[in-house]
Amino acid sequence: xxxxxxxxxxxxxxxxxxxxxxxxxxxxxxxxxxxxxxxxxxxxxxxxxxxxxxxxxxxxxxxxxxxxxxxxxxxxxxxxxxxxxxxxxxxxxxxxxxxxxxxxxxxxxxxxxxxxxxxxxxxxxxxxxxxxxxxxxxxxxxxxxxxxxxxxxxxxxxxxxxxxxxxxxxxxxxxxxxxxxxxxxxxxxxxxxxxxxxxx
Numbered sequence: 001x002x003x004x005x006x007x008x009x010x011x012x013x014x015x016x017x018x019x020x021x022x023x024x025x026x027x028x029x030x031x032x033x034x035x036x037x038x039x040x041x042x043x044x045x046x047x048x049x050x051x052x053x054x055x056x057x058x059x060x061x062x063x064x065x066x067x068x069x070x071x072x073x074x075x076x077x078x079x080x081x082x083x084x085x086x087x088x089x090x091x092x093x094x095x096x097x098x099x100x101x102x103x104x105x106x107x108x109x110x111x112x113x114x115x116x117x118x119x120x121x122x123x124x125x126x127x128x129x130x131x132x133x134x135x136x137x138x139x140x141x142x143x144x145x146x147x148x149x150x151x152x153x154x155x156x157x158x159x160x161x162x163x164x165x166x167x168x169x170x171x172x173x174x175x176x177x178x179x180x181x182x183x184x185x186x187x188x189x190x191x192x193x194x195x196x197x198x199x200x
Contacts, residue, residue: 001141003115003116003118003119003141003142003145004115004141004144004145004148006111006115006145007111007112007115007116007144007145007146007148007149008148010107010108010111010112010149010152011108011111011112011148011149011151011152012152013104014104014105014107014108014152014153014155014156015104015152015155015156017097017100017101017104018100018101018104018105018155018156018159018160019159020097020100021096021097021098021100021101021159021163022101022159022162022163022166024093024094024096024097025094025162025163025164025166025167025170026166028090028093028094028096028167028170029063029064029090029093030060030061030063030064031055031061031064032170032173033170033173033174033176033177034173034176034177036051036064036177037173037176037177037180039051040177040180040181040184041180045184045187047184048068048071048072048181048184048185049072051068052065052068052069052071052072055068056068063086063089063090063093066086066089067083067086067181068181069082070082070083070085070086070181071083071181071182071184071185072185073185074189075189076182076185076186076189079182079185080182083178083181083182087174087178090174094167094170094171095167098163098167101156101157101159101160101163102156102160104152104156105152105153105156105157105160106153108149108150108152108153108156109149109150109152109153110149111149112145112146112147112148112149112150112152112153113146113149115142115145115146115149116142116143116145116146116149117142119138119139119141119142119145120138120139120142122138123135123138123139123142
């Protein structure tokens with residue numbers, strides 16, 4: 001019973017760590033880049049300034065505020081550099097504990113096999129040289145420990161696959177958002193030049 005409980009403790013710890021990774025993959029930043037991109041598209045020219053003012057009012061949206069502040073840089077070179085810095089920060093945010101599910105899957109399986117082996121060895125000591133006397137209860141305890149470890153592994157593996165897909169989708173949305181921000185920033189930069197070129 002103790003070995004089964006130990007396997008459950010290890011598997012549960014692995015599941016919790018993998019769930020933490022999944023949560024960061026689902027929402028590395030408070031607002032979905034796809035949502036921000038759709039808001040930019042729906043509000044037309046000047047939408048970036050409106051969104052910048054909106055996110056600045058919420059202290060939990062520090063990354064979003066920094067991204068829109070980067071768009072407000074007066075020159076395109078400065079804007080590109082500032083946006084690149086925010087993309088680097090996003091990469092770190094989205095990559096937190098990225099290896100945790102794989103490591104936890106290995107740990108959960110290894111712990112299950114290890115504790116199951118211990119249970120079998122204990123049963124062999126009880127039965128001595130007579131294989132018929134091997135207690136079936138010990139075998140079931142070994143299988144319980146192994147099954148729990150494998151269950152933990154299955155969950156962690158599923159989280160790893162799901163997290164990779166979520167992060168890839170988020171990056172795609174972020175790329176579209178950044179392109180919109182860059183386009184609006186360059187449009188703002190070129191506007192005074194066009195106005196000077198127009199006859200008075």
